[in-house]
Amino acid sequence: MKKAKIYYKDLFAGTLVEDEHGFAFTYDSWYLQQPQARPISLTLPLREESYKSDMLFPFFDGLIPEGWLLNIAQEHWKIDPRDRMALLLACCKDCIGAVSVIEEHNSITY
Numbered sequence: 001m002k003k004a005k006i007y008y009k010d011l012f013a014g015t016l017v018e019d020e021h022g023f024a025f026t027y028d029s030w031y032l033q034q035p036q037a038r039p040i041s042l043t044l045p046l047r048e049e050s051y052k053s054d055m056l057f058p059f060f061d062g063l064i065p066e067g068w069l070l071n072i073a074q075e076h077w078k079i080d081p082r083d084r085m086a087l088l089l090a091c092c093k094d095c096i097g098a099v100s101v102i103e104e105h106n107s108i109t110y
Helices: 029-033 067-077 084-091
Strands: 002-008 011-019 022-027 051-053 099-103
Touching (some): 022 029
């Protein structure tokens, strides 16, 4: 499972998850209550229910670089070009625009 925290203008907006069932994006309940809360995309309006998809949502896929920059990322980090979530996590911490994608690492406690 791969998981990312999604930020909108430095506010934690929600979580994007890829698992064996596909992809899910869920807005954070705290974020939804904020007066400055805005949708991260027109295709993902604010709501409490999770968005689910078999493939990476087009909005997130559109954040992944193209061309020579994508080639550098794939070669440098040895990422399969078909693994769109891995590319998103590797390349989109500091995107142009208001949205940032930060990988959430699973912590193991004993």
